[in-house]
Amino acid sequence: MRFSAFSLLRHAVFGNAWPEQWRSPEPRNAYQVVIIGAGGHGLATAYYLAKQHGITDVAVLERGWLGGGNTGRNTTIIRSNYLQDASAAIYEHALKLWQNLAAELNYNVMYSPRGVLMLAHSEHDVRVSKRHVHANRLNGIDNEWLSPEQVKSFCPPINIGRDLRYPILGAALQRRGGVARHDAVAWGYARAADALGVDIIQNCEVTAIRSNASGRVTAVDTTRGRIAARKIAVVAAGHTSVVMAMAGLRMPIESFPLQALVSEPIKPILPCVVMSNAIHAYISQSDKGELVIGAGTDAYTSYSQAGGLHVPAHTLEAICDLFPNFRRLRMLRNWGGIVDVTPDRSPIIGLTPVPGLFVNCGWGTGGFKATPGSGHVFAATIARDTPHPIAAPFGLDRFAAGRMIDEAAAAAVAH
Amino acid sequence: MLLIPCPWCGARPENEFHYGGEAHIARPSHPAELDDTAWAEFLYFRTNPKGVHAERWRHLHGCGRFFNCLRDTASDKILSAYKPGESPPATP
Numbered sequence: 001m002r003f004s005a006f007s008l009l010r011h012a013v014f015g016n017a018w019p020e021q022w023r024s025p026e027p028r029n030a031y032q033v034v035i036i037g038a039g040g041h042g043l044a045t046a047y048y049l050a051k052q053h054g055i056t057d058v059a060v061l062e063r064g065w066l067g068g069g070n071t072g073r074n075t076t077i078i079r080s081n082y083l084q085d086a087s088a089a090i091y092e093h094a095l096k097l098w099q100n101l102a103a104e105l106n107y108n109v110m111y112s113p114r115g116v117l118m119l120a121h122s123e124h125d126v127r128v129s130k131r132h133v134h135a136n137r138l139n140g141i142d143n144e145w146l147s148p149e150q151v152k153s154f155c156p157p158i159n160i161g162r163d164l165r166y167p168i169l170g171a172a173l174q175r176r177g178g179v180a181r182h183d184a185v186a187w188g189y190a191r192a193a194d195a196l197g198v199d200i201i202q203n204c205e206v207t208a209i210r211s212n213a214s215g216r217v218t219a220v221d222t223t224r225g226r227i228a229a230r231k232i233a234v235v236a237a238g239h240t241s242v243v244m245a246m247a248g249l250r251m252p253i254e255s256f257p258l259q260a261l262v263s264e265p266i267k268p269i270l271p272c273v274v275m276s277n278a279i280h281a282y283i284s285q286s287d288k289g290e291l292v293i294g295a296g297t298d299a300y301t302s303y304s305q306a307g308g309l310h311v312p313a314h315t316l317e318a319i320c321d322l323f324p325n326f327r328r329l330r331m332l333r334n335w336g337g338i339v340d341v342t343p344d345r346s347p348i349i350g351l352t353p354v355p356g357l358f359v360n361c362g363w364g365t366g367g368f369k370a371t372p373g374s375g376h377v378f379a380a381t382i383a384r385d386t387p388h389p390i391a392a393p394f395g396l397d398r399f400a401a402g403r404m405i406d407e408a409a410a411a412a413v414a415h
Numbered sequence: 416m417l418l419i420p421c422p423w424c425g426a427r428p429e430n431e432f433h434y435g436g437e438a439h440i441a442r443p444s445h446p447a448e449l450d451d452t453a454w455a456e457f458l459y460f461r462t463n464p465k466g467v468h469a470e471r472w473r474h475l476h477g478c479g480r481f482f483n484c485l486r487d488t489a490s491d492k493i494l495s496a497y498k499p500g501e502s503p504p505a506t507p
Binding site: 241300 | 416417429430432433434436451452454455456458459460461462463464465468470486488489490491
């Protein structure tokens with residue numbers, strides 16, 4: 001069924017139950033492509049494999065429930081104002097797909113380009129931000145510099161007083177940046193991929209990756225039996241190292257907890273996304289009214305999906321400074337996700353030393369915004385056995401070659 | 416917040432410490448003989464296990480000394496701490 005104003009009205013009037021939006025099939029014995037991980041990136045990969053490349057003999061295997069990992073745990077910020085050319089290309093590719101995604105999937109992903117403000121608090125911050133603005137414009141990406149007064153007029157609740165420990169000296173604004181509904185992204189891709197014939201198999205944990213005498217992958221063992229596959233694509237985010245170890249590969253990845261929290265819902269007060277890399281604050285307001293706040297990563301590697309309370313507390317201190325009005329708000333929920341962090345804070349997309357095995361990982365603390373672009377270029381890479389031009393700089397071989405895409409230095413912290 | 420047992424100072428809160436990543440990664444003894452792949456392995460590739468992890472910590476705001484911990488990364492429970500140069504203790 002297609003969603004439309006008419007179908008919504010018809011269901012509102014007649015009260016029929018909505019049908020299931022995707023099947024829950026038993027796994028078949030063999031597929032052309034098996035994707036490990038039904039988060040946004042894995043589901044998007046399956047969708048574009050079917051839609052763009054006509055490969056519908058695809059299974060997406062998920063250990064838990066679809067969209068239950070980092071896709072459902074992030075703070076939904078979308079932007080493309082990255083410094084390095086390769087990063088700008090892939091995030092901008094994603095942003096262009098976001099703009100038409102709801103129509104493409106016939107599913108309201110609630111992409112809201114309300115603008116992303118990235119604050120500068122020191123002379124150094126100001127210079128780096130302006131450099132970002134210029135670099136972005138050279139790459140055809142909108143970004144502009146705002147004075148403190150312009151920041152205040154764009155985002156009225158913010159405190160631009162000079163008496164702050166880290167006063168606001170200006171901000172970079174990407175107007176096309178914003179937020180989207182994270183669950184809807186997973187559900188929309190799942191529904192659209194399922195309609196094209198992709199099998200989405202939840203509660204199915206991969207326990208081993210099998211290969212033949214020549215080293216080519218042949219199958220995965222799962223908690224629901226062995227599934228043969230010509231190609232296997234690992235899109236397992238924080239668990240990438242664990243899954244790749246099943247194929248005998250070590251990865252340049254460490255997994256860290258990244259925490260987020262939401263406040264009680266309040267009336268609309270924050271009209272845009274506000275980020276401060278310098279004092280670790282990431283905040284926006286959901287359509288339900290909750291303030292959605294991103295904290296930093298914990299210091300140590302972990303798979304526990306929880307972290308220390310001092311990490312979000314640090315972020316809340318910064319937010320209470322920036323937004324004095326928010327000081328009396330109570331926080332409703334706090335949670336963690338496990339993010340896969342690479343040495344250069346850029347993703348790894350492409351082929352691996354094991355024939356037939358592909359990987360898309362290393363999105364670290366900022367993968368949600370890339371979901372459509374990541375799935376799109378990864379699907380092309382799998383279908384053609386060669387990296388999509390936008391994905392090519394992000395190969396696993398860049399670490400030995402020394403071709404880092406250093407967003408760690410560019411963003412300084414989580415991005 | 417973790418409670419971390421410094422081998423010299425005893426159990427102290429995590430924010431006195433600085434994390435030092437995976438332990439027991441020895442710098443190559445003959446650097447000139449390494450090819451690019453081996454250098455990448457040394458510099459960037461990590462075990463990143465889900466389970467027992469041998470890791471370095473430094474008691475930055477305390478005695479200042481480095482030491483190693485065994486920690487279960489699935490539960491964050493610290494199993495033991497030991498001094499630099501010592502082998503990791505056996506895990507139960």
